[in-house]
Amino acid sequence: MPLLNVEHLKKTYSNRLGGAQVQAIRDVNFTVEQGEFAAIMGESGSGKTTLLNILAALDKPTSGSVFLNMRDITTLRESEISAFRRDNLGFVFQDFNLLDTFSVQDNIFLPLVLAGKKYPEMRQRLEPIAASLGIKELLEKFPYEISGGQKQRTAIARAIITQPQLILADEPTGALDSRSAGQIMDIFTGVNRAGQTVLMVTHSTQAASRAGRVLFIKDGQVFHQIYRGSQTDDQMYQSISDTLTVLATGREGEERNV
Numbered sequence: 001m002p003l004l005n006v007e008h009l010k011k012t013y014s015n016r017l018g019g020a021q022v023q024a025i026r027d028v029n030f031t032v033e034q035g036e037f038a039a040i041m042g043e044s045g046s047g048k049t050t051l052l053n054i055l056a057a058l059d060k061p062t063s064g065s066v067f068l069n070m071r072d073i074t075t076l077r078e079s080e081i082s083a084f085r086r087d088n089l090g091f092v093f094q095d096f097n098l099l100d101t102f103s104v105q106d107n108i109f110l111p112l113v114l115a116g117k118k119y120p121e122m123r124q125r126l127e128p129i130a131a132s133l134g135i136k137e138l139l140e141k142f143p144y145e146i147s148g149g150q151k152q153r154t155a156i157a158r159a160i161i162t163q164p165q166l167i168l169a170d171e172p173t174g175a176l177d178s179r180s181a182g183q184i185m186d187i188f189t190g191v192n193r194a195g196q197t198v199l200m201v202t203h204s205t206q207a208a209s210r211a212g213r214v215l216f217i218k219d220g221q222v223f224h225q226i227y228r229g230s231q232t233d234d235q236m237y238q239s240i241s242d243t244l245t246v247l248a249t250g251r252e253g254e255e256r257n258v
């Protein structure tokens with residue numbers, strides 16, 4: 001049974017006057033297995049943010065289902081949603097979303113505080129994570145005192161400290177220079193190898209080339225998928241570039257497993 005199962009997902013936006021409708025997502029179907037590192041790519045306006053918002057239980061689809069560990073998150077009641085997100089999902093955003101008035105450590109602790117965990121347990125969880133993410137020396141600093149790459153490490157620490165079933169990352173390298181972006185992708189790779197399932201939306205071919213699978217969205221549908229198989233990062237990069245060219249030039253694509 002896959003960890004995430006997206007079935008016949010559709011999202012239509014109507015404008016305020018109830019007139020023209022936009023089909024942001026038409027019929028999206030895919031699964032993510034436990035322990036996978038999957039990336040979603042697609043041109044601007046293809047429906048990636050809409051999809052991610054639905055997977056994050058921030059928005060409801062017009063129709064279709066999203067099963068996380070067999071539970072349909074589209075049917076959660078308003079009163080259940082915050083706790084569900086806190087207990088099951090980790091989030092990493094392009095702009096880090098750290099609280100400037102909290103130290104690095106307190107930012108990382110925040111979801112555990114909200115879940116009612118005790119300080120000794122929080123410290124115990126933090127230690128190995130801070131060591132593996134190279135932020136041990138930064139814990140007392142504030143977000144405005146550290147670099148973008150360090151902020152993103154803090155955000156990843158905050159996302160994984162709750163041991164979520166799934167991490168959703170939205171353009172996690174979008175605000176970083178290429179060196180920091182590479183380091184953040186090394187961290188995602190390490191976190192995934194340690195067993196964490198990750199689903200990342202990105203415009204970056206470099207970032208996507210580190211994933212085990214890349215799904216391409218076009219016009220609100222999954223247009224194509226690339227599986228890493230035995231490909232190196234460089235070969236993945238080339239396969240992704242080729243697919244993006246096909247997407248941009250509008251040639252018909254077919255589902256193809258490489």
Ligand SMILES: Nc1ncnc2c1ncn2[C@@H]1O[C@H](COP(=O)(O)OP(=O)(O)OP(=O)(O)O)[C@@H](O)[C@H]1O
Pocket residue numbers: 013014022023024042043044045046047048049050051
């Ligand atoms: N709240 C909304 N109301 C109406 N239309 C919307 C709304 N949000 C998104 N759309 C439309 O839905 C389509 C998909 O948008 P979405 O933001 O999901 O694309 P995207 O792939 O994330 O784009 P980008 O890469 O630029 O972030 C677009 O045509 C967009 O204009």
